[in-house]
Amino acid sequence: MKVPFNKPFFIGNELEYISQAVKLGKISGDGLFTNKCHDFFEKKYGFKKVLLTTSCTTALEMAAILIDIKLGDEVIMPSYTFVSTANAFVLRGAKLVFCDSNSENPNIDPAEIEPLITSKTKAIVVVHYAGIACDMDVILHLAEKYKLFVIEDAAQSIDSFYKNKPLGSIGHLATFSFHETKNIMSGEGGMLVINDEKFIDRAEIIREKGTNRSQFFRGGLAQYDWVDIGSSFLPSDIIAAFLFAQLEKLEVIQKKRMKIWNCYYDAFKSLETSKKIKLPKIPEYATNNAHIFYLICRSNDERVALISHLQDDGILAVFHYISLHKSPFYSALKDNRELTNADRYTERLLRLPLFYDLASKEQTHVINSVIRFYN
Numbered sequence: 001m002k003v004p005f006n007k008p009f010f011i012g013n014e015l016e017y018i019s020q021a022v023k024l025g026k027i028s029g030d031g032l033f034t035n036k037c038h039d040f041f042e043k044k045y046g047f048k049k050v051l052l053t054t055s056c057t058t059a060l061e062m063a064a065i066l067i068d069i070k071l072g073d074e075v076i077m078p079s080y081t082f083v084s085t086a087n088a089f090v091l092r093g094a095k096l097v098f099c100d101s102n103s104e105n106p107n108i109d110p111a112e113i114e115p116l117i118t119s120k121t122k123a124i125v126v127v128h129y130a131g132i133a134c135d136m137d138v139i140l141h142l143a144e145k146y147k148l149f150v151i152e153d154a155a156q157s158i159d160s161f162y163k164n165k166p167l168g169s170i171g172h173l174a175t176f177s178f179h180e181t182k183n184i185m186s187g188e189g190g191m192l193v194i195n196d197e198k199f200i201d202r203a204e205i206i207r208e209k210g211t212n213r214s215q216f217f218r219g220g221l222a223q224y225d226w227v228d229i230g231s232s233f234l235p236s237d238i239i240a241a242f243l244f245a246q247l248e249k250l251e252v253i254q255k256k257r258m259k260i261w262n263c264y265y266d267a268f269k270s271l272e273t274s275k276k277i278k279l280p281k282i283p284e285y286a287t288n289n290a291h292i293f294y295l296i297c298r299s300n301d302e303r304v305a306l307i308s309h310l311q312d313d314g315i316l317a318v319f320h321y322i323s324l325h326k327s328p329f330y331s332a333l334k335d336n337r338e339l340t341n342a343d344r345y346t347e348r349l350l351r352l353p354l355f356y357d358l359a360s361k362e363q364t365h366v367i368n369s370v371i372r373f374y375n
Contacts, residue, residue: 003362005316007355008180008187011249017241029234030214033241040247041191045166047174049194051207052240053233056155056177056190060088062233063173063192065206066199067123067149069094076116077125077153078108079325080342085127085153086324095120098325100339104281105129106349109341110138117142123149126171131183131289132282133162136170151175154193158183159254160289172196178243183253183291186243189235206230256356257290260363264293264352267367276374293354294320295370300347306373307350313369317352320345 021027034052041050053059069075071093077085079098086096097116102109106129113124124143126134143150150170154160155177157167168174173196178189192207194200204214210230215221246253271277278296282288297303303319310317323342324330352366 001362001365002314003316003353003358003366004355005318005351005353006181007357008185009356011253011356012245013248014242014245017245018238021237021241027237029236030217031237031240033237033244034235036244037191037240037247040244041193045169047166047169047193047195048197049200049203051192051194051203051233052235052243053175053190053192053207054235055084055188056153056175056179057084057088058231058233059175059190059192060084060151060153061091061231062203062206063151063175064088064092064094065229066173066194066203067151069122072120073122074118074120075123075125076113076121078106078127078129078342079323079339080106080129080321080345081127081153081324082155082321083324083327085125086330089123089125094122096324096330097121098323098330098335098337098339098342101341101345103341105132105283106342106345107132107134108139110135110142113139113142117146117148121146121148123151125151125153127153127155128157128160128167129292130280130294131157131160131167131291132280133157133160133167133286135283135285136162136165140170149173152193155179155190156182156289156291158289159250160291161287163285168193169195173199178239183257183289184243184246184250186235186239186246189239189243202228207233253356254289257354258288260354260358261288261290261293263363264354264367268295268370271371271374290354292320292351294349294351296345297348297350303348303350306370309373310366310369313365315353315366315369317350317366320349320351322346 069092075089075094076097080101152171152174154168160167174193176191178186205228210228213224272279323346
């Protein structure tokens, strides 16, 4: 039996909506299905304004432009994250200041943030790893105290909450991903969430290559002009058509993913009790959206051996991020701080297959293989 790590899936009207978009004669950005997706998120989660983008990466780049990052500005973010989180701000000239993760989960450790704040700090970027919320009250308090922007990298966080607040609704800005590995997908694709109203008008301009075309198309201008910097951040309406079909089935998808996640968790409790692995920890202030199921091995060597064992059984399990503070690019900046928790997740975290079409017999095969390895 072969079990992939991830597999894209159809669940509803994806192909029908793509065909409909083509027949309507508009498959560039901001068509019918883009607007349907915008309405969905604004109504369901109360986001003040959302804009679909070509990826979460470009949404982050828009966020960096919107808060006016300039050469020498400092941005605090976790080291244990995807490189896009960092690149968006480096491209604007920012100095990255990496923060360690929690001991209990890979999210940024709020207790480690304040000592990193200087007069040059402009923003704190949080990453809700595996869709599990960071402790946002502490982070918002620091942001208010030092007059900093908060940006949520909520790439993995659709339909997840912090103290009943949807992730993505808490910071000044937030970004989501609809990459094929995410709970809701469109192949590629992302979204910028704007919670601070002062950014809305400029966000539309930046997304439209620095022009005020959006206002023009709404009938607010006789013509549109180049008024700011920007780029082509709009996705095709074909992407939005696929995405909207999945959004219509969000509850069905989430129910299935939670069933798979809980099955893994229950199956591996005994391994954690015997101290052979550590399982994900969900803080009391956070919900779980079943984006990732991971194990924490006792060492890197053990993880390598487990990956090899699973491969022999036809199962693809993968590690995740390499701590950015130890990357070749960042090491040239000569920041020699030790971030022990980030490095621990780099060396020991292993992700197991979790996707909508994962069959019960496939999951049982994965579970039995892991248990056999440890026993």
